[in-house]
Amino acid sequence: MAIDVSTLLQILFWGLYAGCIYILLATGVNLIFGVMKTVNFAHGELLMIGAYVTWTLFSLTGLNPYLLLVATVPVLLLFGIAVQRLAFRPVLGSHKLNEIFLSIGLIYLFQNGAAMIWGGDYQSLRSPFESIAFDIGSFRLPLDYVIIIAVTVAILVGLQLLLRRTRLGLALRATSQNRKAAMLSGINVERMDMLAFGLGAALAGAAGTLWAVSGQVFDPYMGSVPAVKAFAIVILGGLGSIPGAIIGGLFYGVAESAATFTLGGAWKDAISFVVLIVVLVIRPTGLFGERGE
């Protein structure tokens, strides 16, 4: 197969754009893990709920779906806080397997709850900019890709500012570094758990909006595949590391895109598992993982 510049650009941008959605998802998983030391296996379902919330708001208001991020993200933030408070808080610290099993219950609840509310059929949303694209040589760069990449960068910068420049962020980081010491210095660690889970859910919600806006279809059961990819990225970047999630996500997005172009579309989803196994065999703590827990 002849690979020219425009094909390379296409692989690169497609990878960046797909990577953005996974990065948001994986960052949320890592944020939650960092603070609560729990992996939320129902994270893909939060993306699905985010997509549906945006879709509902769009049907009600008819506003530009990108603007609806401003509404979807807070909805998911509150939703995440409620889930943490009602489901995870009661079993936190009892046994790791309990927290894993609890997420399984949540997956059932979210998938089928969504099917009851929104129906079990495929839905999709159309971006108002879908016909606009920039021509770079023979490569067409859709405006949506540019917006999605820009929105993701803005969200990640915002998150970084929150974590690095505010007292709240300091408290979150302290809790994730050493829970007991954080407690002793007067931080309400249980509130930090709720906040971390809420932020994780909000990031997944943003990912859901972008998923829907980019024209990908969604149904109540679509969350598992993006979740598996987010886990692959989390393992690639290192469990609990946010820079790891970003770099892992970019790498993963481009790898997936390259695999789709060279090996065919059937490999698009399978590549995540190959990445997962290869990383686990070669470097189980990931590129940026904390050494041992």
Add this chain to the structure above:
Amino acid sequence: MPVAFDRVRPTVVWIALAVALLVPALASGSLYLLTTASIALVFMIYSEAWNFLAASGQGSLGHAAFFGLGAYASALTASRFGLPPALTILFGGLFAAGIGLLIGLTCVRLKEWFLAMVTFGFAIIIQTLMVSQFAGISGGWDGTAAPALVPSSVPFAPYVQYYLVLAVLIVVLLVFRRLLRGRVGLAFAAIRENEVEARASGIDPVRYRLFAFGLSACVAGIAGALEIHQFGYVTPEVFGTDISFWPIIYSISGGLGTLAGPLVGTVAVTVLWEGLRGVGLTYARFVIVGLLLILTVIFLPSGLVSLPRRFQAWRRQVEKGEADVPVSDAEIG
């Protein structure tokens, strides 16, 4: 995780066995009831397999991978080479065990998160592969035919089938019981409670975890093969997340880490499930089961089998409480 290998009273075991033997008579000619009971037995085998792995401290979120691989391996060898399903079922188990060991090798050394993430991913990915890369062999979404477990020419075939599955379940239970009450069970408990101390006393956690993974995958594969040879066909839906989650739900609701737990859980949840179906609920059934799972993990972490013990403790407390009341009253007076 509270794990206790409770000794169930022999009378209870005999009553359970008698009920299991009498089910075909109780079904009184209803093929639907008999099939439901027969499938419930298959899921008991499957849940026991998952529960055995959990007893070694490993929670798999993708056991459907092994269930499905066993099913496909058995169906394909039986239909391609014309071998009797009774033989190919064993091959299905061995095939699942082989793949299980490979998956296990990559994550037995790691924390429980990794195993959960890898198994969760593996089941979903293998479903994707079955309908794309391997569609030529597997038949894609349409699936492939599987010869009947007991040919319909045999008189009373559905009954023979039921007792065959029951026999496999009893063998599986006896094997797991022997293992869990012996050295292996003690080693599992030691690894679960404190891996460093287990290592200090000469137990190799990696070896025991791998053993648990291989045997669990093997039994799950046999269960998968038993199921599809009853249905007559197998589709990639055997790799679905709900097939992965059923053994978790059955084991947790019954009692994690106990031999009786998955049996009790399968019966209780199947009755509830069929009851909700009778009421005409579809999505709501899953919502209710999901909620019940969450509530069980929070409020009844040792499952239904712990209820009698809880009840006894509660009664003792009430008796003591009643005895205490006059005393404290007297003190106040």
